[in-house]
Amino acid sequence: MKPPKFDYASPDSLAEALELLARGQGEARPLAGGQSLMPVLAFRLAAPALLVDLRQVPGLDRIDIGPDGVRLGARVRWRDIERDARLCTAAPLLAEAIGHVAHYQIRNRGTVGGSLAHADPAAELPGIAVASDALVEVASVRGQRTIAAGDFFLGALSTALEPDELITALVLPPWPARRHAAFEELSRRRGDFAMAGVAVGFELDGNARATGTRIAAIGAADRPLRLRTAESALDGRTVDARAIAEAAAAASAEVDPADDLHASAAYRRNLVGVLVERAIARACPPPFNRREAA
Amino acid sequence: MKVRFTVNDKPVSAEVEPRTTLSLCLRDHLRLTGTHVGCEHGVCGACTVIIDGEAVRSCLTLAVQVEGRSITTVEGLAHGEDLSPLQASFRRHNALQCGFCTPGMLTTAHALLTEEPHADEARVREVLSGNLCRCTGYIPIVHAVLDARVAYGGPAWTGEAHAHHGDGEQR
Ligand SMILES: Cc1cc2nc3c(=O)[nH]c(=O)nc-3n(C[C@H](O)[C@H](O)[C@H](O)COP(=O)(O)OP(=O)(O)OC[C@H]3O[C@@H](n4cnc5c(N)ncnc54)[C@H](O)[C@@H]3O)c2cc1C
Ligand code: FES
Numbered sequence: 001m002k003p004p005k006f007d008y009a010s011p012d013s014l015a016e017a018l019e020l021l022a023r024g025q026g027e028a029r030p031l032a033g034g035q036s037l038m039p040v041l042a043f044r045l046a047a048p049a050l051l052v053d054l055r056q057v058p059g060l061d062r063i064d065i066g067p068d069g070v071r072l073g074a075r076v077r078w079r080d081i082e083r084d085a086r087l088c089t090a091a092p093l094l095a096e097a098i099g100h101v102a103h104y105q106i107r108n109r110g111t112v113g114g115s116l117a118h119a120d121p122a123a124e125l126p127g128i129a130v131a132s133d134a135l136v137e138v139a140s141v142r143g144q145r146t147i148a149a150g151d152f153f154l155g156a157l158s159t160a161l162e163p164d165e166l167i168t169a170l171v172l173p174p175w176p177a178r179r180h181a182a183f184e185e186l187s188r189r190r191g192d193f194a195m196a197g198v199a200v201g202f203e204l205d206g207n208a209r210a211t212g213t214r215i216a217a218i219g220a221a222d223r224p225l226r227l228r229t230a231e232s233a234l235d236g237r238t239v240d241a242r243a244i245a246e247a248a249a250a251a252s253a254e255v256d257p258a259d260d261l262h263a264s265a266a267y268r269r270n271l272v273g274v275l276v277e278r279a280i281a282r283a284c285p286p287p288f289n290r291r292e293a294a
Numbered sequence: 295m296k297v298r299f300t301v302n303d304k305p306v307s308a309e310v311e312p313r314t315t316l317s318l319c320l321r322d323h324l325r326l327t328g329t330h331v332g333c334e335h336g337v338c339g340a341c342t343v344i345i346d347g348e349a350v351r352s353c354l355t356l357a358v359q360v361e362g363r364s365i366t367t368v369e370g371l372a373h374g375e376d377l378s379p380l381q382a383s384f385r386r387h388n389a390l391q392c393g394f395c396t397p398g399m400l401t402t403a404h405a406l407l408t409e410e411p412h413a414d415e416a417r418v419r420e421v422l423s424g425n426l427c428r429c430t431g432y433i434p435i436v437h438a439v440l441d442a443r444v445a446y447g448g449p450a451w452t453g454e455a456h457a458h459h460g461d462g463e464q465r
């Protein structure tokens with residue numbers, strides 16, 4: 001369980017970090033919190049020639065909240081999100097979901113950029129990014145670009161990042177004042193990776209009809225997914241027991257989970273429906289969240 | 295590579311490979327074997343140390359990453375020969391059996407109570423969920439941490455009567 005040999009650099013500017021990644025020609029890897037990369041190295045699933053530690057690169061650890069939404073620097077840690085009270089109103093779905101990420105000690109080191117780049121199919125942040133139509137800001141010596149979260153995750157541990165590119169930030173669009181949202185997941189133990197998780201958001205018009213519905217799932221396919229048929233099952237309808245049940249059934253039918261040692265595919269498929277039902281019901285403000293009122 | 299940092303208030307330096315984890319550096323290079331290594335991939339919590347006030351897994355941290363930082367290991371908790379109030383509470387509550395998980399439990403709880411002396415039982419349980427113990431069943435550990443809060447400026451624990459056996463010296 002010892003990592004293979006590699007060289008180590010700790011650049012103190014973004015330009016130098018990008019230069020090192022470019023010169024590495026695919027053999028250099030960024031190192032942020034190390035909470036995913038170190039286990040990968042310990043299992044020898046990767047053998048990079050050079051680790052480019054981001055710890056001294058300035059400006060990547062800021063949380064900015066403005067008219068364009070919430071901008072999370074790549075080196076913002078779970079701990080920083082948890083402790084920023086502004087996020088409870090500026091990005092409530094994020095704040096709620098991040099409460100489920102990993103354990104205390106890991107939360108002190110794990111970062112936004114690391115989670116996005118690692119792209120674990122059950123990780124919470126990628127799911128929130130997809131549910132929120134967030135943008136991933138990326139830089140390399142060739143310049144900067146922005147990738148829509150929906151185009152960023154290509155599969156398990158696979159993203160649209162080029163080897164010389166660094167994530168600099170994740171931008172969550174402004175949170176509509178009237179949006180209702182909830183995040184639900186099931187894991188064996190708080191802090192463990194979810195067996196599946198679901199993020200739901202919608203606005204309600206005067207007749208309790210859902211608009212702008214978004215439903216996303218983690219741990220239910222090889223990447224975080226928007227559940228489009230479940231969204232259309234709910235969108236434009238009064239949020240009552242029937243609409244919720246139909247959205248849940250659509251969600252179960254739509255996902256493509258895998259068997260693993262924690263749960264079978266059939267179990268996960270069913271679970272996604274249950275979580276969608278719970279999340280919608282909990283997202284509804286009173287009095288709509290009273291099931292019998294539906 | 296040469297790395298310099300502070301361990302338990304003492305400046306130290308070590309000559310390490312970039313791949314040397316902090317846990318290995320502490321144990322093999324600095325001979326501070328109080329930090330235990332269970333899984334070496336981040337799941338057991340036995341290797342927890344405190345870096346500048348924050349509990350982290352030393353097996354998921356490279357020694358070269360802690361240049362200039364200040365580290366507290368389990369060896370840094372006691373005051374000379376006297377157990378710290380947290381350690382004494384672990385003893386009183388029989389919160390250890392084989393002791394393998396104990397360094398990680400103590401460092402995690404010390405970091406928590408230093409920052410959050412009022413942590414309630416739910417918070418203590420959530421925080422300790424990242425530390426595995428194969429012996430105790432966790433209940434005495436949770437009680438020991440709750441009972442130690444008062445030493446950090448937190449509330450006194452009125453807790454479960456059966457967890458105390460009067461004189462505090464057991465068996
Ligand atoms: C026991 C355990 C339980 C966990 N449970 C959960 C959980 O429930 N949910 C969850 O979401 N996560 C969980 N994690 C993972 C944890 O949240 C990781 O911290 C996170 O996924 C990766 O962040 P990091 O900063 O540690 O990245 P690192 O480990 O440093 O890097 C991960 C990958 O991202 C790349 N990278 C890092 N930063 C950048 C960047 N800015 N640009 C481009 N590439 C970059 C690295 O090269 C590497 O490939 C768990 C980890 C452990 C050990
Ligand atoms: S040895 Fe570090 S978490 Fe198990």
Ligand code: FES
Binds near residue numbers: 392429
């Ligand atoms: S006392 Fe034996 S593992 Fe905890």
